[in-house]
Amino acid sequence: MNKTLVALTLGLLLGGCQSAPAGIASHPGERAFHYMAELSSPSEGIGARPTTTEAESRTAEWLSNRLTSWGYPVRQLPFDYTDKAGAAQHSRNIEITLPGKSSQIIVVGAHYDSKGAEKGSLGTTDNASGVAALLASAEALRGETLPYTVRMVFFGAEENGVNGSKAYVAALSADELANILAMVNYDTIAGGDILYVHSAHSDVKEYKCSDPARYRFDPKVRDRLLSLSQQGGMTPYQQHVGFPGYPAGETGGWSDHAPFACAGIAVASVEATNFTINGEEGYDGYSQTNNTALWDCYDSATQSACHRKGESQWGKIWHTRFDRLDRLLPLFPGRLEQQLADGTQLMMRYLRDPAL
Numbered sequence: 301m302n303k304t305l306v307a308l309t310l311g312l313l314l315g316g317c318q319s320a321p322a323g324i325a326s327h328p329g330e331r332a333f334h335y336m337a338e339l340s341s342p343s344e345g346i347g348a349r350p351t352t353t354e355a356e357s358r359t360a361e362w363l364s365n366r367l368t369s370w371g372y373p374v375r376q377l378p379f380d381y382t383d384k385a386g387a388a389q390h391s392r393n394i395e396i397t398l399p400g401k402s403s404q405i406i407v408v409g410a411h412y413d414s415k416g417a418e419k420g421s422l423g424t425t426d427n428a429s430g431v432a433a434l435l436a437s438a439e440a441l442r443g444e445t446l447p448y449t450v451r452m453v454f455f456g457a458e459e460n461g462v463n464g465s466k467a468y469v470a471a472l473s474a475d476e477l478a479n480i481l482a483m484v485n486y487d488t489i490a491g492g493d494i495l496y497v498h499s500a501h502s503d504v505k506e507y508k509c510s511d512p513a514r515y516r517f518d519p520k521v522r523d524r525l526l527s528l529s530q531q532g533g534m535t536p537y538q539q540h541v542g543f544p545g546y547p548a549g550e551t552g553g554w555s556d557h558a559p560f561a562c563a564g565i566a567v568a569s570v571e572a573t574n575f576t577i578n579g580e581e582g583y584d585g586y587s588q589t590n591n592t593a594l595w596d597c598y599d600s601a602t603q604s605a606c607h608r609k610g611e612s613q614w615g616k617i618w619h620t621r622f623d624r625l626d627r628l629l630p631l632f633p634g635r636l637e638q639q640l641a642d643g644t645q646l647m648m649r650y651l652r653d654p655a656l
């Protein structure tokens with residue numbers, strides 16, 4: 301699909317992007333889809349947002365402007381870090397606060413940088429999807445007083461070592477830390493075949509924390525999100541089944557929930573993938589779809605590659621040429637719209653009734 305056609309399709313789907321919430325685009329889920337398109341389509345807005353690039357900082361600007369236009373005071377949280385190659389780098393987190401009856405805090409977060417631009421990825425699902433669902437939630441919750449104070453954080457520099465969330469947690473005071481009751485991470489909440497909520501891992505060793513004594517495994521945030529998703533009006537989210545090294549419903553420390561778990565906070569992480577596929581490294585959730593267009597050859601009998609040695613694609617969307625709207629929309633008709641609506645709805649339900 302070419303750019304003009306995508307723009308046309310989006311225009312039809314969304315009834316015009318720039319104008320205010322009216323008609324078809326007024327539903328939070330539809331607004332989320334629109335923000336995902338703006339963030340990840342060069343024809344609509346930004347496009348690829350590779351870590352450490354000008355596009356990453358332009359995205360932070362874009363987020364700040366959007367949040368400011370809704371009346372939220374925006375905190376800019378710049379940070380320095382050393383990347384995996386040892387080079388000094390700079391990025392920033394963007395934070396807003398949603399008022400709550402209690403001064404105790406729930407943190408919700410999503411990273412806005414992307415990976416795989418050299419392969420054609422525009423970071424639509426990873427992670428414009430998570431950012432978009434949080435944005436649409438913030439927009440819809442304007443003027444509401446929630447049960448708990450909510451800090452919504454858009455993290456930079458996740459893709460080269462969860463640097464934004466590490467810096468965010470490192471900057472928290474002891475008082476603030478003691479006041480944070482829960483953290484929910486949205487990373488790649490659309491694209492994959494099945495919607496999951498994970499807790500941290502019951503084995504502290506999986507998280508490589510600098511101070512393992514502070515680590516906390518508490519599945520209560522996951523369990524609340526799962527139960528809220530089962531109350532009708534949306535697709536029920538699932539726990540992945542257990543596989544060697546990963547008990548059912550538990551995930552590793554590779555995204556922005558990890559520094560919070562290491563600081564003793566109960567976390568959950570939401571993602572769309574497919575743990576029933578026997579992928580390149582087994583049942584680890586890295587193969588996101590059994591859609592045969594994303595495999596050299598998929599064998600539905602074994603739920604794996606026909607030829608494990610020769611397979612080059614493994615049903616992966618993230619960081620590949622498939623992670624862009626113009627490829628995803630025809631491959632998965634209706635899916636992204638539904639998943640964005642579900643992710644947005646789930647976040648709003650949780651913030652209104654976290655049962656902490």
Ligand SMILES: [Zn+2]
Pocket residue numbers: 411426427458487488
């Ligand atoms: Zn990601």
